[in-house]
Amino acid sequence: xxxxxxxxxxxxxxxxxxxxxxxxxxxxxxxxxxxxxxxxxxxxxxxxxxxxxxxxxxxxxxxxxxxxxxxxxxxxxxxxxxxxxxxxxxxxxxxxxxxxxxxxxxxxxxxxxxxxxxxxxxxxxxxxxxxxxxxxxxxxxxxxxxxxxxxxxxxxxxxxxxxxxxxxxxxxxxxxxxxxxxxxxxxxxxxxxxxxxxxxxxxxxxxxxxxxxxxxxxxxxxxxxxxxxxxxxxxxxxxxxxxxxxxxxxxxxxxxxxxxxxxxxxxxxxxxxxxxxxxxxxxxxxxxxxxxxxxxxxxxxxxxxxxxxxxxxxxxxxxxxxxxxxxxxxxxxxxxxxxxxxxxxxxxxxxxxxxxxxxxxxxxxxxxxxxxxxxxxxxxxxxxxxxxxxxxxxxxxxxxxxxxxxxxxxxxxxxxxxxxxxxxxx
Ligand code: S3P
Numbered sequence: 001x002x003x004x005x006x007x008x009x010x011x012x013x014x015x016x017x018x019x020x021x022x023x024x025x026x027x028x029x030x031x032x033x034x035x036x037x038x039x040x041x042x043x044x045x046x047x048x049x050x051x052x053x054x055x056x057x058x059x060x061x062x063x064x065x066x067x068x069x070x071x072x073x074x075x076x077x078x079x080x081x082x083x084x085x086x087x088x089x090x091x092x093x094x095x096x097x098x099x100x101x102x103x104x105x106x107x108x109x110x111x112x113x114x115x116x117x118x119x120x121x122x123x124x125x126x127x128x129x130x131x132x133x134x135x136x137x138x139x140x141x142x143x144x145x146x147x148x149x150x151x152x153x154x155x156x157x158x159x160x161x162x163x164x165x166x167x168x169x170x171x172x173x174x175x176x177x178x179x180x181x182x183x184x185x186x187x188x189x190x191x192x193x194x195x196x197x198x199x200x201x202x203x204x205x206x207x208x209x210x211x212x213x214x215x216x217x218x219x220x221x222x223x224x225x226x227x228x229x230x231x232x233x234x235x236x237x238x239x240x241x242x243x244x245x246x247x248x249x250x251x252x253x254x255x256x257x258x259x260x261x262x263x264x265x266x267x268x269x270x271x272x273x274x275x276x277x278x279x280x281x282x283x284x285x286x287x288x289x290x291x292x293x294x295x296x297x298x299x300x301x302x303x304x305x306x307x308x309x310x311x312x313x314x315x316x317x318x319x320x321x322x323x324x325x326x327x328x329x330x331x332x333x334x335x336x337x338x339x340x341x342x343x344x345x346x347x348x349x350x351x352x353x354x355x356x357x358x359x360x361x362x363x364x365x366x367x368x369x370x371x372x373x374x375x376x377x378x379x380x381x382x383x384x385x386x387x388x389x390x391x392x393x394x395x396x397x398x399x400x401x402x403x404x405x406x407x408x409x410x411x412x413x414x415x416x417x418x419x420x421x422x423x424x425x426x
Contacts, residue, residue: 003407003418005395007376009246011424017235018042019068019228020256021413023286024049025094026170026198027226029102031072032056032063033080033177034202036223040070042254043228046385046413051090055099055112058083074223077178082108086146089114091341091383091412094167096145097126098195101171104135105178106151113146117341117383123147126171129159133175133183156181156217163336164309166191169213177204179217187211189306192260197285201226229256229288233386234414236264236314239293240321241393241421243273248295250424257287263310265291267318271299271325300325300370304332308365312336316390319348319368323357324397328370335364341412342384351379351391355398376400385412392421 024044029052031038043049045068053063053070060081062073080102089096089112096112100123103110113119124143131137136150156179161168169185173195176183190211199206202221207214235255242248257265257280269275274296280289300322303311308331311318315331322329337344345361352359352368356375359368376398381388388409395402410417 001406001408003392003404005392005402005404007398007400008396008425010426011242011245011248011250012426013424014251014253015238015420015424016253017230017255018046018414018416019044020231021046021049021233022094022166022192023194023198023228023256025052025098026194027228028052028056028072029099029174030198030202030221031074031223032059032061033077033102034074034221034223035076036074038072038074038223039225040072041068041227043068043070044231044413045415046411047090048092048095048412051088051092052095052099055087055089055095058085058087077220080106083110087112089118091115091117093118093121096123096147097167098170098174100126100130100147100149101174103149104130104133104151104175105154109148109150111146111148119145121339125161125163125165125168129157129161129168129172130175132157132159133179135175154179154217156183158184158186160186161188164189164191166195170195173199173213173215176215176217177221182214182216184212184214189309190260191309192258194258194286201284226284229286230254231413232256232261232264233313234417235291236317237389237393237417238424239264239268239273239275239291240317241396242293243268243296243298244321244324244393244397245295248293250293252291252293254288255291257289263307264314267301267303267307267311271301272296273298298325300327300329302330303334308332308334309336313386316344316348316386317393319352319359319366320390320394322368322370323352323372323374325370328368330367331365332362333364340384342382342387344384344387347382347384347387348390351387354379355394355402374398376402378403378405381406381409383409385409385414389414389417392418
């Protein structure tokens with residue numbers, strides 16, 4: 001499906017976003033290995049999070065779906081059943097990396113793979129700690145799907161991941177649920193802490209001290225009732241679109257504001273964006289609130305070090321904003337962008353150039369000069385949801401019509417995106 005985006009100078013209205021992708025994955029997995037029923041409200045509508053549920057169903061878990069209301073009939077830590085086929089993680093790195101931690105603790109062998117994009121993404125980062133814990137994992141060329149995971153008895157380890165990755169941290173902690181003794185992860189840079197919060201909600205014995213997280217193995221998880229806040233990474237597309245518009249006033253309600261995710265709001269606000277955070281509330285350890293965003297003169301800036309890790313999913317759409325900013329945007333220390341759903345340094349640069357935007361790239365980032373004007377063009381999603389949505393946003397600010405090819409990629413995290421964007425046009 002190709003989507004045509006005509007320029008729009010004004011955006012007004014209100015949106016309520018689908019549930020957070022990161023949180024939905026964790027709730028989907030942990031509820032399956034918890035004892036008893038878990039009710040999940042506002043579960044993500046994204047295909048990725050439904051890949052997680054499909055894997056849990058293949059592993060013998062009964063899951064009822066009523067729109068975004070999900071009921072999971074958990075079977076406890078040892079209730080999963082061996083699946084004779086290949087578990088399908090689809091496009092989802094979170095599914096395969098985090099679920100591998102759980103599969104490592106099972107007394108059976110699992111085979112898991114996903115689509116072509118997932119087949120290019122490195123898995124050695126989770127294989128190494130899981131092997132240290134006692135799992136035996138085979139992968140194509142030592143790091144790529146399909147993975148064959150021979151689970152079994154695991155022992156607790158202390159692990160320092162070489163890259164800052166919440167997926168790796170979560171994988172090790174989820175394996176730690178099954179391990180003898182205590183499993184500890186020392187993070188080089190603190191990453192999103194949704195797993196820690198979710199584990200606590202399901203009653204795990206978990207301790208957090210700064211960048212160190214420990215879990216005690218062998219303790220049961222207990223089913224519960226949880227609401228997923230709206231996805232801040234999805235909100236990013238509207239925050240940028242509204243900031244760039246000539247006139248905008250958009251209310252985004254019920255967005256997750258977990259401090260380990262909200263660097264986006266700090267970066268935008270401290271460089272000129274007009275965003276008001278209203279009506280902050282908390283539930284099951286996760287914070288949410290409403291965001292009111294208006295058009296503004298964005299200054300641009302530099303994103304590097306810990307900031308690059310904290311904003312990693314938002315960098316494609318921030319690149320778009322950078323081109324329209326007063327001083328441009330420089331991103332460094334973000335080589336992880338090269339191993340996302342696409343090589344996002346290359347795919348951002350390709351689409352920017354098609355839209356007449358100057359950009360220079362580095363191995364670990366890019367520089368986009370400011371005060372540039374987008375021209376309407378044909379751009380590609382490259383099958384990457386965040387690339388599709390970032391360039392739909394660029395299309396709003398362009399001088400002519402933009403065609404986003406294979407725009408349906410957005411449905412991996414945000415199937416409602418184009419309709420919601422359209423409804424805000426005035
Ligand atoms: C995620 C962590 C990040 C992020 C991804 C979701 C998570 O990946 O890019 O979209 O839910 O833990 P890494 O752990 O690879 O940095």
